[in-house]
Amino acid sequence: xxxxxxxxxxxxxxxxxxxxxxxxxxxxxxxxxxxxxxxxxxxxxxxxxxxxxxxxxxxxxxxxxxxxxxxxxxxxxxxxxxxxxxxxxxxxxxxxxxxxxxxxxxxxxxxxxxxxxxxxxxxxxxxxxxxxxxxxxxxxxxxxxxxxxxxxxxxxxxxxxxxxxxxxxxxxxxxxxxxxxxxxxxxxxxxxxxxxxxxxxxxxxxxxxxxxxxxxxxxxxxxxxxxxxxxxxxxxxxxxxxxxxxxxxxxxxxxxxxxxxxxxxxxxxxxxxxxxxxxxxxxxxxxxxxxxxxxxxxxxxxxxxxxxxxxxxxxxxxxxxxxx
Amino acid sequence: xxxxxxxxxxxxxxxxxxxxxxxxxxxxxxxxxxxxxxxxxxxxxxxxxxxxxxxxxxxxxxxxxxxxxxxxxxxxxxxxxxxxxxxxxxxxxxxxxxxxxxxxxxxxxxxxxxxxxxxxxxxxxxxxxxxxxxxxxxxxxxxxxxxxxxxxxxxxxxxxxxxxxxxxxxxxxxxxxxxxxxxxxxxxxxxxxxxxxxxxxxxxxxxxxxxxxxxxxxxxxxxxxxxxxxxxxxxxxxxxxxxxxxxxxxxxxxxxxxxxxxxxxxxxxxxxxxxxxxxxxxxxxxxxxxxxxxxxxxxxxxxxxx
Numbered sequence: 001x002x003x004x005x006x007x008x009x010x011x012x013x014x015x016x017x018x019x020x021x022x023x024x025x026x027x028x029x030x031x032x033x034x035x036x037x038x039x040x041x042x043x044x045x046x047x048x049x050x051x052x053x054x055x056x057x058x059x060x061x062x063x064x065x066x067x068x069x070x071x072x073x074x075x076x077x078x079x080x081x082x083x084x085x086x087x088x089x090x091x092x093x094x095x096x097x098x099x100x101x102x103x104x105x106x107x108x109x110x111x112x113x114x115x116x117x118x119x120x121x122x123x124x125x126x127x128x129x130x131x132x133x134x135x136x137x138x139x140x141x142x143x144x145x146x147x148x149x150x151x152x153x154x155x156x157x158x159x160x161x162x163x164x165x166x167x168x169x170x171x172x173x174x175x176x177x178x179x180x181x182x183x184x185x186x187x188x189x190x191x192x193x194x195x196x197x198x199x200x201x202x203x204x205x206x207x208x209x210x211x212x213x214x215x216x217x218x219x220x221x222x223x224x225x226x227x228x229x230x231x232x233x234x235x236x237x238x239x240x241x242x243x244x245x246x247x248x249x250x251x252x253x254x255x256x257x258x259x260x261x262x263x264x265x266x267x268x269x270x271x272x273x274x275x276x277x278x279x280x281x282x283x284x285x286x287x288x289x290x291x292x293x294x295x296x297x298x299x300x301x302x303x304x305x306x307x308x309x310x311x312x313x314x315x316x317x318x319x320x321x322x323x324x
Numbered sequence: 325x326x327x328x329x330x331x332x333x334x335x336x337x338x339x340x341x342x343x344x345x346x347x348x349x350x351x352x353x354x355x356x357x358x359x360x361x362x363x364x365x366x367x368x369x370x371x372x373x374x375x376x377x378x379x380x381x382x383x384x385x386x387x388x389x390x391x392x393x394x395x396x397x398x399x400x401x402x403x404x405x406x407x408x409x410x411x412x413x414x415x416x417x418x419x420x421x422x423x424x425x426x427x428x429x430x431x432x433x434x435x436x437x438x439x440x441x442x443x444x445x446x447x448x449x450x451x452x453x454x455x456x457x458x459x460x461x462x463x464x465x466x467x468x469x470x471x472x473x474x475x476x477x478x479x480x481x482x483x484x485x486x487x488x489x490x491x492x493x494x495x496x497x498x499x500x501x502x503x504x505x506x507x508x509x510x511x512x513x514x515x516x517x518x519x520x521x522x523x524x525x526x527x528x529x530x531x532x533x534x535x536x537x538x539x540x541x542x543x544x545x546x547x548x549x550x551x552x553x554x555x556x557x558x559x560x561x562x563x564x565x566x567x568x569x570x571x572x573x574x575x576x577x578x579x580x581x582x583x584x585x586x587x588x589x590x591x592x593x594x595x596x597x598x599x600x601x602x603x604x605x606x607x608x609x610x611x612x613x614x615x616x617x618x619x620x621x622x623x624x625x626x627x628x629x630x
Contacts, residue, residue: 139611142560258468266583288474299467
């Protein structure tokens with residue numbers, strides 16, 4: 001299953017762009033001629049470049065060498081920024097994306113789950129009940145639309161936070177406290193827009209699960225035992241209702257990723273989304289391939305991890321496995 | 325809502341489970357119990373109404389550059405203001421809303437149509453088709469939609485228009501409906517009234533269209549609304565990345581221009597707020613509408629709420 005996803009992704013990724021009518025090398029040459037006015041024979045030059053990038057060979061052998069390279073984690077060179085390797089570009093951008101995405105997803109998951117659970121829990125403050133419709137409606141709106149509003153309010157009008165980027169233009173990455181603060185300041189708005197929109201997803205499904213769980217016999221039993229409200233909530237309610245949430249987390253990763261790519265674009269955040277945008281603008285095949293492939297693999301790996309962790313969290317699955 | 329009874333005209337063997345007929349008053353009562361449906365439908369209707377009426381006050385040409393002076397804030401002459409290229413934003417919003425909806429409707433209908441067909445074949449015939457389809461859907465559903473669409477859209481970038489955009493998005497829009505409807509059909513196939521029809525020798529076509537479809541309608545409706553909303557979401561994403569049709573003033577393209585020509589630096593709030601407000605109305609409307617339809621399709625939810 002895991003391998004199937006990766007194989008399908010890489011194959012699609014190879015063939016679809018090749019159907020393009022445009023030839024990136026020639027386009028790029030022509031653009032350079034227009035800029036610089038150098039009168040080299042463009043056709044001949046393009047041919048030389050095609051040979052260099054292997055674009056003149058038959059499709060099948062291109063495909064085989066592509067697969068071979070992927071298995072060796074070699075994604076080729078960027079056409080636009082030759083001789084930068086695609087892997088280098090991605091490795092530079094990936095920490096930004098992962099940092100932003102992992103933190104916000106985890107936070108949204110925890111907040112949303114708790115909020116959803118408390119909203120239907122008898123004996124919880126009524127305020128949680130009122131929060132849920134609000135967050136549900138927020139979850140219907142795409143991340144980046146919030147991003148745009150937040151930028152306008154906090155960066156343009158109030159000027160509290162920076163407009164875009166991942167760090168100041170003049171600052172150098174270092175391990176100092178001030179640099180960390182700067183990175184944090186730049187990440188507040190993107191993180192807030194992802195958080196605002198995704199808390200509702202978790203709250204909504206958790207609420208549904210909690211309603212079901214509360215009707216179960218073991219809840220009545222726990223109440224009859226005279227257990228405290230907190231214990232019943234955490235160990236009887238939450239514990240049982242949270243398992244489908246984790247499955248949902250695995251399924252939503254793709255959706256969250258798509259959203260955060262656009263958030264990066266909106267904020268000019270120096271992550272993978274920004275690089276993808278640049279590559280699209282330049283028709284830089286190898287970078288588009290590379291980024292899409294790496295992201296799909298990342299999702300597949302994350303799902304695999306969730307699949308493997310799930311039985312650890314669910315004693316029923318654990319016991320069933322042992323019985324077999 | 326008159327109490328016509330088509331069941332009486334068909335063969336007596338095909339008598340369905342009686343559906344309580346409701347008059348206008350009953351309908352009103354049902355609606356008042358389903359505020360999210362009413363509110364969602366109202367929001368969408370408001371938006372479409374605005375776009376349709378707005379056409380009488382402007383022309384399509386005004387949605388293009390140089391139709392007015394650049395960068396004007398809203399005023400009596402330009403009630404929505406103009407952007408940095410001199411597009412009349414009122415015309416952009418009026419025509420853009422419908423263009424964006426058009427993409428969503430094309431992709432949503434295609435996606436739901438393909439999904440429903442596949443789901444019925446798969447759930448009804450079973451066998452290898454079912455197995456293959458299930459694996460394909462399981463694999464495809466994990467793939468981030470936007471990334472795949474980016475790859476496809478970047479290929480046909482030059483000949484892009486809203487119709488093609490809709491079709492491209494439909495390429496992936498069938499996954500969710502297929503999965504949802506398939507499981508629903510599997511449940512429904514075990515229902516007493518379907519079994520009865522099968523025992524009576526009704527053909528598969530007859531069972532599907534006369535027995536199952538009517539009961540599936542609210543469910544299909546909810547799925548359609550979700551599919552349309554997802555398609556609009558994807559189209560805005562593609563357009564914001566610069567992969568949309570450059571010659572049709574959709575809402576996503578407006579956002580692309582707005583970001584590219586740094587409306588933030590210029591402090592042109594009207595250029596920022598207007599497309600976003602319309603999109604938020606649209607998405608919230610779709611969300612409420614689908615929640616409302618879900619409630620109709622799945623009466624158990626109604627009790628859980630109470």
